[in-house]
Amino acid sequence: MKRRNWIKTISFAGLFHNLAFSKETKLSTNKITSTKNRTPIVLSTWHNQGVMANSKAWEILSQNGSALDAVEAGAKMSELDINNCCVGLGANPDRDGIVTLDACIMNEHHQCGSVLALERIKHPISVARHVMEKTPHVVLAGSGAQQFALSQGFHLESEELSPHAKINYENWLKKSEYHPQINIEKNEINPPKKLDGGEFNHDTIGVIAMDAHGNLSGACTTSGMAFKMHGRIGDSPLIGAGLYVDNEIGAATCSGLGEEVIRCCGSFLVVEYMRQGYHPTVACKKAIERIVSKSKLKPSEYQVGFIAINKKGEFGGYSINPNFDYTVTNPIFEHEKRDTENLHLK
Numbered sequence: 001m002k003r004r005n006w007i008k009t010i011s012f013a014g015l016f017h018n019l020a021f022s023k024e025t026k027l028s029t030n031k032i033t034s035t036k037n038r039t040p041i042v043l044s045t046w047h048n049q050g051v052m053a054n055s056k057a058w059e060i061l062s063q064n065g066s067a068l069d070a071v072e073a074g075a076k077m078s079e080l081d082i083n084n085c086c087v088g089l090g091a092n093p094d095r096d097g098i099v100t101l102d103a104c105i106m107n108e109h110h111q112c113g114s115v116l117a118l119e120r121i122k123h124p125i126s127v128a129r130h131v132m133e134k135t136p137h138v139v140l141a142g143s144g145a146q147q148f149a150l151s152q153g154f155h156l157e158s159e160e161l162s163p164h165a166k167i168n169y170e171n172w173l174k175k176s177e178y179h180p181q182i183n184i185e186k187n188e189i190n191p192p193k194k195l196d197g198g199e200f201n202h203d204t205i206g207v208i209a210m211d212a213h214g215n216l217s218g219a220c221t222t223s224g225m226a227f228k229m230h231g232r233i234g235d236s237p238l239i240g241a242g243l244y245v246d247n248e249i250g251a252a253t254c255s256g257l258g259e260e261v262i263r264c265c266g267s268f269l270v271v272e273y274m275r276q277g278y279h280p281t282v283a284c285k286k287a288i289e290r291i292v293s294k295s296k297l298k299p300s301e302y303q304v305g306f307i308a309i310n311k312k313g314e315f316g317g318y319s320i321n322p323n324f325d326y327t328v329t330n331p332i333f334e335h336e337k338r339d340t341e342n343l344h345l346k
Ligand code: SD4
Pocket: 086, 182, 183, 201, 202, 203, 204, 222, 223, 224, 225, 233, 234, 235, 236, 254, 255, 256, 257, 258, 259
């Protein structure tokens, strides 16, 4: 269906809430039982890759497809992008030179699946979906996850690094310094933080969506922190940390320093704040404040950013430091770039 026709056929209820909510607005209730005729929406972390992910997801949502199919298809776009530093097989390796991928997915039935430290498989997000749909388990890790993927018809890809990852890794090896840092590349307070190859160290993609039936789903996929210890797992494939969906309430995902997110069950926390009636932006802000209050790190030296949507199609995001952006697509906003609000640290 052409975009313009689609716009005519959907309801606009709820869309304008985002344009006019006060910062600390606490809504009376987010619990909506009817799931008919909702306005679809999809959000992805970052704008550089979010446009591609949202375009793909929107093809599905605008044809009455499911949020689950949409988020998987969106996440796969980043996994396919061989130039992406931080998602898929083209990404930077760990400190042993091995690309290990993490992903998770969650649907409207509160089912979820994830893969940890998966090697040589092109689409970890789809393997995560297979874990959710084809096994009685939630998480498969390492060689077991790979074995399962192969049994499901996924192909074993080359272990060779992509050209840009090879350069980055060779540069990193010169000093081999272990100083994990993420997502503060455009921080105005500190000097820009880039990988030694000159590349920005971000791009974990989290995609959350609501379909026309009012069902919510989410997906998150990453190679994790560049040059991490072999076996290190961040927040991204952990349900409740990098992603959480409660079909009665909303969905949240994030990018940033995984260790800090895990400690606070970040995405779960955002959804719980929405359950209490907070607008998605406020819910994200409160989760960020919790992380900062518990962390021993200086907030200006690391980044975490959340994005969230609720059952009304309201959305928002919040990060510790500036320059965390995301992409929103609904019948009003066509792959629009949004900068999250942030703590405005001095
Ligand atoms: C991690 N959260 O592994 C991921 C990294 C990330 O943008 O978000 N990069 O900790």
